[in-house]
Amino acid sequence: MTPTSHEPGADFWGNLDRRIQAEWLLVTLALLSLTFALAWYGAPLGLARLDHAFYDKTLAASVRGVHDDRIVIVAIDDGSIEKLGYWPWRRALHARLLDRLRHARVVGLDIVFSDLNPSYPDDDDLLARAIARHGRVVLPLVVDGPRKTAAPPLPPLSRAAAAKGYINVYPDEDGVIRSLTLRQALADGTPVDHFVPAMLAVAGQPVEYGKRAGDRRLIPYAGAPGHFRLYPYSEVLSGAIPEEVFRDKHVIVGSWASGLGDAFPTPLSHDGEAMSGVEILANGLQAAMNDSWIAEPARWQAAILACLPVLLACAALRRLSPSKAFLASLAVLLLIFTGSWLALRFGQLWVPFTASLVGVALAYPVWGWRSQEAALQHIDRELNALNQERRRLDGGLPARSKRYGRTLSARISLLHDTVAQLRRARSNREETLRFLSHDMRAPQNSILALTELQSHPDSALPQDELLRRINSCAHKTLILVDGFVQLARAEAASMSRHPVNLVELVTQSCESYWASARNKNISIEFHDTPDEAWTRGDGVLLQRAWDNLLDNALKYSPPDTAIHCGIRAKGASWELSIRDHGRGMTDAQRQALFRPFIRFDEDSAGNPAGAGLGLAFVKTVIERHEGAIAVAAAAGGGTLFTITLPGDPDAPEGPAAPASA
CATH class of the missing domain: 1.10.287 (Helix Hairpins)
Structure with missing residues (x-):
C-alpha cells in the first residue's frame, strides 16, 4: 500500500476540533453537576438565602394588588384598646362581637383562649354559648414545635367551636414568613389542620390537600400590609359598622395593635414594616379560597430545571464566537430573571434559580479557560514539531531575538512570530521558484x-x-x-557569537576595496571613529554584510567622488554609517530596497550587474544580530545606509566612546 502524504494543517485543526469538543463535554458535564449539587444542597450551602432574596424581589414585582372582598378583618387595633381598655379584654366582649357577626359565613377568632380568667369566671360560658349560637366559629390551636403537641382552647369553648386549627406560622431562616403548612401530624400521629383550611371547611369549601398535604404552600400576598378590608373591633362592637356588611363574609378577628407583638416580616415588607398575623392568615385564606398558592417543584425537579439554563449557555458557548458567547451568556442570565418573573406572575410557579445563576455565570470564564488552554497546548505542540523539523533541516536553529513567557499574550506573540516566519518562508519559496525558473x-x-x-x-x-x-x-x-x-x-x-571589533572590521573592508576605489578615483574616508567598538556576533557574516554595502557604494558612485564611513556610539549600541554620492533612489525604490531579487533600472546603460540579493543578505544578517538597518536617499542625491548593532557589555575594555562628536 502506498502511504498517503501527511497534512500537518488538517491534522492540527482536526485534532484541535476533537480536543475542543472533548473539553466542551467535560465543561458542560462539570457545570451541570455543580448546578445540580448547588440546587440539591442549596439550604445547607447557604444559597437558600439568595433564593429567598430573589423570590421576594420577584414576588414584589409580580403582585397584582387584588384582594378578595369576601374576606374581612376585624382588628384589635390601638384605637379599640384605647376605647375598651387594656388588653386582654373580657371574654364577654368577644361574645357580644360574635352576635354582631351572626351573618358572617365563618368567623375565625385568632385569639388564644387556653387559660382561665378567675376575675370573670362566668365569661367563658357566655363566650361558649355565643360560639354555639353562631355555629360557624373556628378557634385556634397552638402547636408546641419541639414536643409536637397542640394546646387546645378551654374545654367549653373547644366543644362549642365548629372547628379548630393551629395558627402557627413558620418563618424561613431569615425570619420572613413566606409560606403556610396546611396540615401536620402531632407526636401521637394525629393529623391537625391549619387555621385556614379549618375556616374553609366550616364555610363549606374544604381544601384538597393532594399527595403533598404536609408540604409548605407559598403565600401569594395580595399586597403590602393593610391591603385587606379592615374594621376596628370597637366600631363593630358598638354597632357603628352595620351587621349587613359581614353577610356571607369570611371574617377573621385578630390583633392589629402595635404593642401586642403579633407581627412578622413578609416578602412585601419594606423598611422593617411587619405584617400582622391576622393579615397573614387573610392572605393564606384568599390563596386557599382561590387555590392560588404559589407552587414549588419537588427537590429533584427544581435541580433539573436549574440545569436547563446552564445547558443552554454551554450550547451557545460551543457554537458562537467569544464576543457573541459573552452576549449569549448575559442573555441567558436575563432569560432566567424574565422566565422566573413570568412563571410567578402568570403560572403561580416559583423555581429557585440561584444555582442556575452560578452555573451560567461560571460557564463563560470556565469555557474560556479550557478552550484557550486546549488551543494553546495544540499551538505549543505544533510549534515544537515545527522547531524539530527546522532542526532536522538546518542542523540547528538561529537564536531567538525575543524571550516568550507562558502567558496567553506571550504565546499569542510567539504564534504571531511563527506565522510571520511561515509567511516569510512562503514568500521565500515563491521567490526561489522564480529565481530558479527565470534568473x-x-x-x-x-x-x-x-x-x-x-x-x-x-x-x-x-x-x-x-x-x-x-x-x-x-x-x-x-x-x-x-x-x-x-x-x-x-x-x-546557526551563528557563532563572539566579540567583534567593528572598527577593525570596517578598516579591513576599506583596505580590501582600496584598489577598486582607486580605479574610479573614488576616495574612501573613515575618520572620527572610536579606537574600538565591540559587539557580539558572527564576524564573517558581519564582514560580508559590510563588504556588500561598500561594494554597492563603489558600483553606483560616479568617478571622482568620495564614500564616507563612520562609527559612533548611540546609547548602549553602535551606529555604523556609509554614505555615497551616487544616483540615489526614489521613495518607491527605497520601500522595496531589501526585497530579494529586486534590481532597479536593470536595463539602463552602465547599470552594474548583480542578482538583487546583496541588500537582502545585509538586512538578514543585521536583524539576526538584533540590529536594524535604515536608508535615507533621494533621486540623484546619493544614499546613506545606517546600521545599528548592540554593544558588547563584556568587551575586553568595555564599550568605547566616539573620538569626536
Missing part, C-alpha cells in the same frame, strides 16, 4: 543558444566572441548562485 535559467538558456548557433557553420561565432559570451553567462550564473547561497545561509544557518 538561473536565463544564462543557461543563453549558453544553450550559443552552442546551437555554433553547430551551424553559417551562424557560428568567432571563437573569441563565443568564449567571451559563454564566460559572461557562466559568470552571471556564479554571481546568482553565490548570492542565493549567501542569503540562504544567513537566514538558516
